[in-house]
Amino acid sequence: MKVRLAKSFGFCFGVKRAIKIAEKSRGGVTFGALIHNQKEIDRLRHSFGVKLVQTLDEVDGGDQVIVRTHGIPKNDLMALRQKNVSVTDATCPYVTKPQKIVEEMSAQGYQVIIFGDMTHPEVKSVMSYSSTPAIVVGSLDELIDTKIPKRVALVSQTTKQTEKFIEIAHFLIRNAHETRVFNTICNATFQNQDATRELAQEVDVMVVVGGLSSSNTKQLFSIAKEYCPDSYLIEDEKDLNKEWFLGKKICGLTAGASTPDWIIQNVKRAIEAL
The missing domain is CATH 3.40.1010.20 (4-hydroxy-3-methylbut-2-enyl diphosphate reductase, catalytic domain)
Structure with missing residues (x-):
C-alpha cells in the first residue's frame, strides 16, 4: 500500500505544551485525563510516573497537580489553588480564550450560547465561567425551538466544524436584537x-x-x-x-x-x- x-x-500546540509539562513533572498528578488519548496517558504513567485523579478528594497535600488541556470547572480550579498543592494550569490557550469571553459577556448581561457537546470536559469548563446558565447546542436544529433572548454571545467548542458554527451564527443574527459572535475554533x-x-x-x-x-x-x-x-x-x-x-x-x-x-x-x- x-x-x-x-x-x-497530529499533536497541536496545546497538547504538545501539556505533554512537556507532564513529562517535566516526574510524578505529577493530572486533574482529569490530560488529553483524549489513553495510550499516551499510559505512556506518561509508565515512563514518567504521571498519575491521574478525577476528584478533589483524590488530591493529596504536596501533590504537583496539572490541570488537563480541556480545562476544569472554575470552582474546581479555585478549590485546587486553596489546597496545599502546586498547581500548573495546562489548559490549552485556545480553551482559556472562550472561558474569558464567556465570563465577560455574561457579566455584561448577554445570554451565552455555546456550540458544543455538553458532556465534553472543555464545554463544562467554559460553561462554568458564565455567571448565568449558558445554553449549549450541538447543532442548529437544537436551537430552532429555543426562545432566543434579545442579547446573545456565541462561542464554540474549539474542535467543532466551522460551517456548522457559521449556520448557528447566521440564525442568531436573524433572530436576536444583538448578537456577538466569537470564533473560538482553534x-x-x-x-x-x-x-x-x-x-x-x-x-x-x-x-x-x-x-x-x-x-x-x-x-x-x-x-x-x-x-x-x-x-x-x-x-x-x-x-x-x-x-x-x-x-x-x-x-x-x-x-x-x-x-x-x-x-x-x-x-x-x-x-x-x-
Whole structure:
C-alpha cells in the first residue's frame, strides 16, 4: 500500500505544551485525563510516573497537580489553588480564550450560547465561567425551538466544524436584537479539517487515527467519511483490518490533535507492509 499523509495532522500546540509539562513533572498528578488519548496517558504513567485523579478528594497535600488541556470547572480550579498543592494550569490557550469571553459577556448581561457537546470536559469548563446558565447546542436544529433572548454571545467548542458554527451564527443574527459572535475554533482544528477534506478526495481509502473519545478526531472522521466512503477510525495499528485495503492502491492517513507521532508512525508502517 502507498500511504499519503495529510498536510496537517497530529499533536497541536496545546497538547504538545501539556505533554512537556507532564513529562517535566516526574510524578505529577493530572486533574482529569490530560488529553483524549489513553495510550499516551499510559505512556506518561509508565515512563514518567504521571498519575491521574478525577476528584478533589483524590488530591493529596504536596501533590504537583496539572490541570488537563480541556480545562476544569472554575470552582474546581479555585478549590485546587486553596489546597496545599502546586498547581500548573495546562489548559490549552485556545480553551482559556472562550472561558474569558464567556465570563465577560455574561457579566455584561448577554445570554451565552455555546456550540458544543455538553458532556465534553472543555464545554463544562467554559460553561462554568458564565455567571448565568449558558445554553449549549450541538447543532442548529437544537436551537430552532429555543426562545432566543434579545442579547446573545456565541462561542464554540474549539474542535467543532466551522460551517456548522457559521449556520448557528447566521440564525442568531436573524433572530436576536444583538448578537456577538466569537470564533473560538482553534487554528489547528481549521488546518487539520481542511487537510483531511482535501486528502479524502484524492485517495481510495482513508484512515483516521485518534482516541475514540476525542472530539476533534471524531470531526476528522466525519469529514473523511463525507468525501471518502471507505474511511475508518482507529486508535492504533492493532485496529487495522486487511479487508479494508483489498483492491485499494492509495491510503490517506490523518490523526487527531491528541494523537502522538509514535502511534501515527506505527500505523503508517503497518499499512505500508500490507
